[in-house]
Amino acid sequence: DAGVIQSPRHEVTEMGQEVTLRCKPISGHDYLFWYRQTMMRGLELLIYFNNNVPIDDSGMPEDRFSAKMPNASFSTLKIQPSEPRDSAVYFCASSSSRKYEQYFGPGTRLTVT
Amino acid sequence: GENVEQHPSTLSVQEGDSAVIKCTYSDSASNYFPWYKQELGKRPQLIIDIRSNVGEKKDQRIAVTLNKTAKHFSLHITETQPEDSAVYFCAASIRTGGSYIPTFGRGTSLIVHP
Numbered sequence: 001d002a003g004v005i006q007s008p009r010h011e012v013t014e015m016g017q018e019v020t021l022r023c024k025p026i027s028g029h030d031y032l033f034w035y036r037q038t039m040m041r042g043l044e045l046l047i048y049f050n051n052n053v054p055i056d057d058s059g060m061p062e063d064r065f066s067a068k069m070p071n072a073s074f075s076t077l078k079i080q081p082s083e084p085r086d087s088a089v090y091f092c093a094s095s096s097s098r099k100y101e102q103y104f105g106p107g108t109r110l111t112v113t
Numbered sequence: 114g115e116n117v118e119q120h121p122s123t124l125s126v127q128e129g130d131s132a133v134i135k136c137t138y139s140d141s142a143s144n145y146f147p148w149y150k151q152e153l154g155k156r157p158q159l160i161i162d163i164r165s166n167v168g169e170k171k172d173q174r175i176a177v178t179l180n181k182t183a184k185h186f187s188l189h190i191t192e193t194q195p196e197d198s199a200v201y202f203c204a205a206s207i208r209t210g211g212s213y214i215p216t217f218g219r220g221t222s223l224i225v226h227p
Contacts (some may be wrong), residue, residue, distance in 0.1 A: 031212045043217040097211030100145055104156040
């Protein structure tokens with residue numbers, strides 16, 4: 001199994017630009033989670049999906065953030081417009097309802113200048 | 114919502130010593146407690162977990178204890194090695210639907226000196 005796949009691994013963009021982060025969960029997993037990690041705030045849950053349906057987006061910081069999961073093998077997290085304070089590492093994780101463990105992807109390091 | 118406090122934020126030990134990291138949580142509905150290890154520049158990876166119906170679990174050099182009454186749980190690493198150096202995160206998870214939704218502690222940076 002390839003594990004959770006994220007792209008790009010690094011993204012540098014200018015303030016005001018749109019940023020799209022991508023995630024492919026482990027095949028067969030029915031839960032997908034998006035996290036943001038910063039030194040100041042630690043590891044924060046932004047949103048999670050079950051069977052492609054968003055269940056809880058209360059962690060999404062602002063309307064500038066949106067997430068979609070059009071099918072069981074693909075999800076996107078979009079920031080529009082991006083701001084310097086969005087600079088962080090964004091992790092995608094997936095899990096199965098038959099097990100407890102979440103498997104994290106390698107993360108996308110986002111830098112907004 | 115759930116609130117998880119983790120201490121210490123940094124822990125420095127000599128190789129061979131033991132290390133203990135402690136976490137407290139606020140929501141008595143939490144019933145699954147995983148611990149993750151994150152090496153520099155890498156993803157968090159599960160190293161051990163415990164469910165609320167168990168008081169202690171051990172896997173080789175690592176062990177986790179849980180006190181549900183006091184709402185705290187701890188990670189114990191014995192005979193530490195330099196490769197144990199990493200950031201360790203605890204989490205308290207509440208079962209929602211078919212999954213456990215974690216709230217993470219702020220992490221402990223463990224440094225093992227050779």
